[in-house]
Amino acid sequence: MSVEKLVEGILSGKRRELARLISLIEDEDAIASEVLSRLYKNTGHAKIIGVTGPPGSGKSTLVTRITTEYRKREQSVGIICVDPSSPFSGGALLGDRIRMQEHSLDDEVFVRSMGTRGHLGGLSRATSDAVRAVDAFGKDVILVETVGAGQSEVEVIEIAHTVIVTDVPGSGDDIQAIKAGIMEIADIFVVNKSDLPGADKKVTEINAMLDTDQKMGTWRPPVILTNGRTGEGITELVDMIEEHFAYLASSGQLEARGLRRSREELEQLMEYKLTRELLSTLRGRPEYENAIREIALRREDPYTVAERLITEFLVKCRE
Ligand SMILES: Nc1nc2c(ncn2[C@@H]2O[C@H](COP(=O)(O)OP(=O)(O)O)[C@@H](O)[C@H]2O)c(=O)[nH]1
Ligand SMILES: [Mg+2]
Structure with missing residues (x-):
């Protein structure tokens, strides 16, 4: 094509x-x-919402519910799923699949799961490019589901305007896991499975944790109780997403964020291309290969050689 x-x-x-x-x-x-x-x-028109949290906490269920709610509000929706255990990628329980089908017949909803092949760094790059593609396609809202675990998920989630972190009642260890880095990226906390015992306790725990957060800005992440099975709390959740977006816009953070992302993206691309360019001109040249040997023999040091090569390259560029 x-x-x-x-x-x-x-x-x-x-x-x-x-x-x-x-x-x-x-x-x-x-x-x-x-x-x-x-x-x-x-691009730049879509509202991008990241949903992350431990496997089984109900992310896919919530994404489906949020989609239904946005469709009621006449917004079109794109879903990008980076969770290998997700129903969208085939590991579905029957109920989830049936629920998703309601959207698969809807032309205003586009669902896509990202393959997990390749490096995770590559995956986060691929995910942000896919989100960009869906944005250009014209979807009003884009939901990105990722498993909340390592650094790569945190990176993926950086493309989102609003990050929802999901959790479930029970298992006090979760709180530790959340503290370890997911906490800082949450704009909204969701305690899903409100039908299970200990849901209110979980909400209290997260709120107590937020009370001790020194780095919090002017947005205090709300903690919302939901039931993915019945849809309870979903209207409130979508209202909160909208409120957060309005907050970003009115506080000037939306604009600042756009600038920061543009800078990061441009610099990453330049870094990559420049390095590739520089190395492809140097590799194989006798003086370059010789310098490497000299470094190995301890007659030169890599700090000085790197400095010299880059200076020479820059001088050539300015000629
Ligand atoms: N009891 C209960 N189960 C739920 C609720 N929401 C989702 N589930 C179930 O939890 C399981 C995992 O949900 P899923 O959306 O696949 O979680 P994910 O791995 O985070 O995407 C599924 O069997 C859901 O039907 C809820 O509010 N209450
Ligand atoms: Mg899932």
Whole structure:
């Protein structure tokens, strides 16, 4: 499929072309960057919501429920799922699959799970590119589901405007897990499975933890009780997402965030391309290979050589 056809297809709302682009993104195909570069000006309209938390805490169920609520509010929805254990990627319980089907017939909902092949760093890059593709496609809201565990999930979640961290009643150890890094990224806490014993206790625990948080800004993350099975608390949750977005806009953080992300992305791309460019011109050159030998023989040191090579490169660039 040509770049032209993909760009036009996506901008005119063709799901097949969007699905194709996401596959190209996953394969790190060069065409994907070309298409994304063409689509960039059409992005930046979607509200991006990250949902993270331990496996089995009800993320996929909540994502489905949130989608239903946004459809009621006449917003179109995209779902990107980075949870390998997710119903969207096949590990479904029958009930979840049936619930998702209601959306699979809805043209205003696009669901896609990301393959877990490749490196996790690559996965987070691929996820943000996929979100960008869905954004250009024109979805009003994009939900990104990831398992809350390592650093890569934290990175993935950085693309979201609003981060929802899910938890369930019981298991006091969870609180420790949350403290270890997920805590700081939460804009909204959800205690799901409110039908299970200990739900109120969990809410109190999280609130107590928030009380001791020194680094908290002007937004105190609310803790919301939900029941994924009945849908209780979902209206309140979506109201809170909207409130958080309005807060970001009115506090100037939305704009600041946009600038920060643009800078990070540009600098990451330049770093990558510059390094690749520099190394491809140096590798194989006798003086370069010789310098490496000299370093190994302790007749040169890598600090000085790196400094010299970069200075030489920059001087050449300025000529
Ligand atoms: N009892 C109870 N079970 C729930 C609730 N929400 C979701 N579940 C169930 O919890 C299981 C895991 O849910 P899932 O959405 O797949 O969790 P995920 O791994 O975080 O995406 C499924 O069997 C759901 O039906 C809830 O509010 N109460
Ligand atoms: Mg899931």
